[in-house]
Amino acid sequence: MQEAENIELYDRRWTLDYPELGTGPVSIEPYLSQEYFDRERDTIFRRSWLNVGREEQIPAAGDYFVQEIPNCGVSILIVRGNDGVIRGFHNVCAHRMNKLVWTNDGSCQTFSCKFHGWSYDNSGQLRGVPDEETFFDLNKKERGLSPVAVDIWQGFIFLNLDPNPEETLLEYLGEMGDRLAEFPFKDMTACYAYRGELKANWKLGVSAFNEVYHVAFVHPSSGNSFRDKDNMFGRPLWAKLDKRHHTLSILGNPDFKMTPVEAVAGSHTPQVSQGGVGSGRGSNPSGAKDWSLDINVIFPNFFVDVASGWYFTYNFWPLAPDRTFYEMKNYYAPPRNASERFSHEYSRALLRDILHEDLHMMEQTQAGVASAAGTARRNILLGDSEVCVRHHMKVVNDHVGRTD
Amino acid sequence: MQLPQPFSKLEPFVEQWSLGTERERNNIRITSTMEEIQEFYDAMLSQIHDALTYLDSFPLDDMPEDAQKLFNLTLSLAEVSNCVERFGEPAVPNGFDSARFTPFSPYGPIP
Numbered sequence: 259m260q261e262a263e264n265i266e267l268y269d270r271r272w273t274l275d276y277p278e279l280g281t282g283p284v285s286i287e288p289y290l291s292q293e294y295f296d297r298e299r300d301t302i303f304r305r306s307w308l309n310v311g312r313e314e315q316i317p318a319a320g321d322y323f324v325q326e327i328p329n330c331g332v333s334i335l336i337v338r339g340n341d342g343v344i345r346g347f348h349n350v351c352a353h354r355m356n357k358l359v360w361t362n363d364g365s366c367q368t369f370s371c372k373f374h375g376w377s378y379d380n381s382g383q384l385r386g387v388p389d390e391e392t393f394f395d396l397n398k399k400e401r402g403l404s405p406v407a408v409d410i411w412q413g414f415i416f417l418n419l420d421p422n423p424e425e426t427l428l429e430y431l432g433e434m435g436d437r438l439a440e441f442p443f444k445d446m447t448a449c450y451a452y453r454g455e456l457k458a459n460w461k462l463g464v465s466a467f468n469e470v471y472h473v474a475f476v477h478p479s480s481g482n483s484f485r486d487k488d489n490m491f492g493r494p495l496w497a498k499l500d501k502r503h504h505t506l507s508i509l510g511n512p513d514f515k516m517t518p519v520e521a522v523a524g525s526h527t528p529q530v531s532q533g534g535v536g537s538g539r540g541s542n543p544s545g546a547k548d549w550s551l552d553i554n555v556i557f558p559n560f561f562v563d564v565a566s567g568w569y570f571t572y573n574f575w576p577l578a579p580d581r582t583f584y585e586m587k588n589y590y591a592p593p594r595n596a597s598e599r600f601s602h603e604y605s606r607a608l609l610r611d612i613l614h615e616d617l618h619m620m621e622q623t624q625a626g627v628a629s630a631a632g633t634a635r636r637n638i639l640l641g642d643s644e645v646c647v648r649h650h651m652k653v654v655n656d657h658v659g660r661t662d
Numbered sequence: 663m664q665l666p667q668p669f670s671k672l673e674p675f676v677e678q679w680s681l682g683t684e685r686e687r688n689n690i691r692i693t694s695t696m697e698e699i700q701e702f703y704d705a706m707l708s709q710i711h712d713a714l715t716y717l718d719s720f721p722l723d724d725m726p727e728d729a730q731k732l733f734n735l736t737l738s739l740a741e742v743s744n745c746v747e748r749f750g751e752p753a754v755p756n757g758f759d760s761a762r763f764t765p766f767s768p769y770g771p772i773p
Contacts, residue, residue, distance in 0.1 A: 315768050448772055454763040479748040519703075519743035522710055587768065596717030596725075596733055599773065603740035606684075611744050614757035621758075 264495070264509075264547055265488055272497040273645045279499075283637035284651050288658075289459040289627045295579045297658040299329045302558050307409070307416040307423070307430045309560040309573060310336060313344060314413065314447050315363070320380045323363035324349055327419065328583060329576040334406055334417060335359055335369075339381035344410060346417045347382050347403035358403070378403055411435060412443045414562075434503040434556060441540025441564050446589040450606040453585040456617060458624035460559060460576040463584060464650055466620050467561060467572060468553065470494075470508050471643040476619050480612045483514040483531035484550060492643050496544035499649045502557035506646050507542055510534065510550025523604035526597040527590060528567035530608055540564060555646065557653055567591070570609065580624055586613060663727050665735075666716065669709060672735060675702050679738040680731045684765050687741040692753045692760055696745065703746045706739040723773035 273279055288294050310325040322337035333349035335358065351358045351371035358371055358378070368385065370377040377386035382403040387393065407418040409427035416427050428435055456463060466472070470492025473481040484492070489509050496507035510533035516524055523529055534542055534549045541564045542549040551565035561572040568590050575583040588609055593599035630636060640648045665673055678694070679702055681687045691699065706713075717733050720726065725733060745752050753760070 311768065447769065449767070449769050450772070451766050451768055452763050453766055454758075480744070517743070517747035518707055519710070519739060519747060522714075523740070526714075593722060593772065595722055596720070596736070597714040599722055600714055600733075600736045600740055602772075603684075603737045604743065607688075607741050608744060610763070611749075611754045611757070614754040614760070614763065617758040617763065618756055 267495060267546070268489055268493045270494075271642045272494055273642050273648065276499055276645075276649070279645070279648050279652055283639055284648065286627045286630060286636050286638060288651065288654065289462055289624065290579055290631055292579055294658060295329070295576065298558075298576065298654065301657040301660050302654065303327065303330050303419070303576070305418070305420045305424070306558055307418050307425075307427050308558075309414050309416050309556065309571070310334070311415050312413050313338075313410055313415055315415075316344065318365065320365045320367050321363075322359070322365065322380070324359055324361070325417070327575070330419060332419065333357060335403070336408065336415060336417070337380050337382075340367075340379075341381065343381070344408060344415060345382060346406035346408035348406060350404065351376050352384060352401045352403065353387075412438065412441070414443075430502075431556065432503070433498075433500050434505070434554065437498075437505060437543050438540045438554060438562065438564065441569070443569070443589075446569060446591050448590045448592045448602065449587050450590075450602065451585065451587040452610060452613070453583070454617070455577070456582045456584050456620060457580060458582055458620045459579055459627075460574040460582040461651065461654060462620050462623055462627070463572075463574045463582050464555065464559065464561075465647045466616050466623070468506070468555060468646040468650060469644045470506075471641065472619070476615050477612055480608065480615065483511050484509060486511040486513065486548070494643060494645070495546035495549060496542075497645055498543070499645070502653050504555055504646050504649050505543065506553040507544060507546055508550055508553065509548055512548050519604060520608075523601035525601075527593075527601040527605070528565065529601070529605055530565075530612075532566070534566035541566065553646070555650060557650070558657075568605070580628070584617075663731065665732050666728050668716065669713060669732055672705055672709065672732070675705060675735060676731060678702070680734040681738060682734055684741075687738050688760055690738070691742050691745065694742075694752055696751060699742050699745050699752060703739065703742055706735060710736060710739060 315323055316338045319338055319340045325334045335347045335349040338344050349358050353376045356371055356373040358369055368377045375388045379385050384398045384402045407423050409416055411427055473484050473492055494506055495509055498505045512533055514531050541552055551563055554562045559574040563570050570588040573585045577583055590602050593602055713732055713736055720729050749755055
């Protein structure tokens, strides 16, 4: 009976629920064009809420980290003040615009510029100006660090480079914020992270992780828990496209037989190949049977993929039309003993190996797209299982076309 | 320092596989032969339950030296198991260059 319901789901064509998406070919220009890349910078990255980390990274007063937004050419200092508030500032001294903080992270009460020693407290106020009386009309109160809009949702720190963001973070997240509201992110603070530079457009990165159609081919042995006899090629269990963000619920094969070491790991902590435990608590919003995880994409460049008892995030930072800086963070409840730490290490290695398959594929796709640019066929085809790829490309394109 | 007595059969694997960081474990994995990996995997799998039960009696971040050595072996088992159970070769087939995708710890190291 339940199985019949899933088979019915597989006959749905989710794309058709969103007529504005269309069903036609999609241009490859956005993966290649410098002009398009520049428009993305101005219309998306300078105006959207961008995830830059989690508040656990800076738990104590004075703790800070620096986030570069490479395609915008900006460096942002995120710091927790002595009042406990997390703020963001352009990482620039207000005197001669020297880059203020040169380390990636740390903790301090006073940030001193290495050029002429101007100093700022951890709430951004200008405190010290050497030989101050030689300056004309200097009002220290008005010459603090330049603030950047920062807000926090579920422990995730976001910033917005727009001096007057069009929406609050919560408004920006919209229904996505509601869907994930109850996920226990705060309990999962053991983080295993990887990063690297990819020779691919940032949207190819987003697209590669935005569907399950590829899994049977890119992950023939590492991803075989994500299919069963009724769904071999990654048809969605559920898809919900918001104005900008989207959620894709995917299948976990309930009859999947774990490998020997995986079974040891799985007896201590949840594993990639284990299905979820039903809906609720911010995951599997449709309550689909045999659910394994939800792919959640928060526009433009942030994934929050939630499973049962663990989650992972991706951040894609555009560097050039064919280069991207990519970070993956895999989160679990802190390990209480050797068995749990061993089990995390198993999950970490498997997820990393799976990503090795995806990242290599991504670079081959960029090479293919670049090669196709010289041909008459300059577009891609997207099936219904790739509805989220189509959605992301459409939302990007709508932003790039904005004239305001 | 020898491994704890019940695990002395694993002693021959210590030099190659008892490694303290993910980078060291991944590097030895992708530079070892499948024969070496299989031999290590088989030996470890036969004692993994006992090893973890033994190790669970110590605080994760403050193990005696011999236990830590054993623990590092179990982490190497986690690292190599995909070679045996999924890929049939040391590195990920059609995979990314490991040296280009590196671990980092946004919230400090995990023991």
